[in-house]
Amino acid sequence: MIRVANKDDLPALVSIWYEASVEAHDFIPASFWQSQKTNMQEVYLPGADTWVYYQDGRLAGFICHHQGFIPALFVDKAYQSQGIGQQLLTFLKTQYPVLSLAVYAKNSAAHRFYQRHGFVETQRKGCEHSGEEEVHMHWHQA
Template identity: 40%
Template sequence: MIKGLEDSKIDSIMKIWLEANIRAHDFIPQDYWKANYEYVKKVLPEATIFVYEDGDEIKGFIGIIQETYIAGLFVSDKYQNEGIGSKLLEKCKDHYPALSLDVYAKNIKALNFYKKHGFKVTKEKENDETREIEYSMLWKMI
């Protein structure tokens, strides 16, 4: 079931956030993600968060900021390739007429995932903090 985030579940999604970032971004030192953990946890309530929950377990989540920007889409390692990310993304497409995001060029799996879901690359840039190339992507309802 997809629903809004309950404050009591923030630690659960932060665990997924950290594990998924380390796994998906092996080209960035783990310390970068660990150093940003507390900041992300602090600003998380400012985002619109949809969680995919089965029973009492959160299997994934997506965060939207500034009404259209996907700040992150994360699925627990244990539940990869079960369609959870697609369901979360489709939920957001039902609520927003346009969505944008940034994805690291080296994160081929995520890049292909977003392309499969109709996102187009609009810009290439260097991330100020990591110095890695990332693509800005956009999806618009037709």
């Protein structure tokens, strides 16, 4: 089930984000992600429109939207490779006709995931927070 996130979801969302970020981005020190936890809970998540995927009585993943941009799509490790990310992305595509995002170039699995779902690369540039190269991607409804 996909529903709008609420403030009670924030601790679980931050936990999913942190664990997935550390695993998917092993080229960035875990201390970087640790240093971002407070901002994630107090600034980034509350400042975005966020939907959660709820399964088996718990939050399995989430997606955020902010001004045409997808700043976050994360799935709990226990629920990965079950189509939850695809369902969240498909849901968001029904809400907005144009979407953009950035994914780390070294995160080839995520890059391929977005390509499979119709996103095309528009540019590459360094991330202002981590210094790692990001691939900026765009999708629009046909």
